[in-house]
Amino acid sequence: MIKLNSNQQSTTGSPADMQRSTQLRFLVKLLVICGLCLTLAPDNSPAQERLPKVVKSVNGELVEVKNPDGPLPGAGQQPNRGTKIPFTPQEIIEELKYFILPFVIASVISMWFIIERLVILRSGRVIPRHFVSRFLKLLKDGKLNSRSALKLCDENPSPIASVFAHGIRKWGKPSVEVEQAIIDGGERQLSQLRKHLRVINGVATVAPLMGLLGTVIGMILAFNDIANSSAMGKAEELAGGIALALLTTALGLGIAIPSLIMYMYLAGRVDGLVMEMDQSAQDLVHLISAEGLAASAASRKSTSSAPTTKTKAKPDKTTTKS
Template identity: 65%
Template sequence: MGSFSGAIMRMESQGLTHIPASRNQGHRPRASRTQPVHRKSFKISILPQACLCLMLCLVMATGMVAVHQSDALAQGGDSAAIDPSASGAANAQAVPSTEESQKPATKIPETPLEILNGLGVFVYPLGLASVLVLWVTIERLVVLRRSRVIPQPFVRRFFDHMREGHLDPKTSLQLCEENGSPISIVFAHGLRKWGKPSVEVEQAIIDGGERQTSQLRKHIRVLNGAATVAPLIGLLGTVAGMIESFNTIAAKQAMGRTEDLAAGIGLALLTTAAGLLIAIPALIMYMYFAGRVDSLIIEMDGLAQDLVDLISAEGLADQERAARSTSSSSKSTEVKKPA
């Protein structure tokens, strides 16, 4: 006690026992203008919590409704099981549905005959397109043979005789007309301009070459047309089949039977598959024949240019000068030998 009272007396002597009025008054806070702001922030902080509580209440209410519905269904099933008359009626109603569910679904065609029957009316245009593609392919394979368009034995003998000077315009023209190949016909157009300027001979060969080019490209567009139209016919058949399938299912009220829907869609897609089976080979053969014709035309153009150099006025003049130079050189050698 003495030490404690002595410490207090020392604090009083040093002036440390003075306590502010605000502390002696029980820490009563002063009036401030910031108190309304604290109330507003408190209200704002409560809003998210209130929204969360409301959402939880809604979720709980929904769960309770679902539980009540499941209980009601369970009670209904128990009552139906207890009531024999109700169960008998339910079984009687369930028998037709099971019998209907056991009916065989629409079978997807597997054999060629079933596939043809599944195509319906679209089998006629697709069949016509397939026949055209097959016919044009076989015909062009025969016509575009290189040995038929540019027979090498004829071309080799013809140019050998032309360079040796064994053929005159009439004889050479007759040989080309008798041969009848596309390259001989092109040669014949140029031979009719024998001895004319090279421009006229080239123009005649160009005219004949254009006719032969059109003949070589004949019927190839049929393949391109079939490759374009066949998938469209197949797509049209698929759309028509889908419409018919959905109408049938709607009439039977069998939307729950997925096997009927799958079988109907599979049957409808047969036309698209058939169209693609026709279009893909047709497009491949079209590209093959187009490239073959281009290569043949390039080779024919080179041979025709060689003919122009032989029968044009400029070419004949060059040949005469070459012959004169050869004869003069031979004469000079003969004159030098006696000396």
């Protein structure tokens, strides 16, 4: 028994050691429980500081409102207008700056020559009706010779009078020569009537190209802003380049469309005037060519030699005798 107790005492240890081990295990358990509590417990204090009490949308952004009963942040202030597309002339000029100069020059050139052609191509100026009707009537009546007809054409400064003058210089020649002279004079007058129409057509062609150039420059500026400021997804950072691209395109089309319409209208007016001049010139050829002069002389001779006396029927004077 004595040996057994000694062995048991050696295995179990002294009471002081057992007490120390018990205390250590208790401390370890206490530390583990505290660590678990600290780990599992949510940290609400930072979240409460980050979360706003009241959140409202102002200009498309969520804004914390510390005083819900007070005014909203930014209330009463004008929204930022720097990112919208300009519409008024002043805003367009401020946005485009020196890019607007070519469009102003093109519009001035187009308007100048359109107004000039509208004045030049008036029907009363190109083909004065009173002159044409009077001139052809005098020729039909035989009251004009080559010299007086040419003088009358020189006194009337109109394109149709210049065409008539080219034909009168071939007075009495065959109709082919007279007609060829009129065609030559008509071609010169046609070139004068179509003068500056090519400039209007050129403006109508170049203006959209200038707008396209402005569009390309605007897109280059927009992508340059993306590369420099990492503005991907921020429309306000790209608004400057996009606004330049859209405005230049709109200005180019706004100048080109009216210019093209007026060019087509003026070209049609020239064609109508040329057709009317050609009809009057054909009448002139029939009157002053060798064939026309011979025909008119023959008609006048026949009318002048026609008998003017009338034959009277004589009654029969036969009498019957009974």
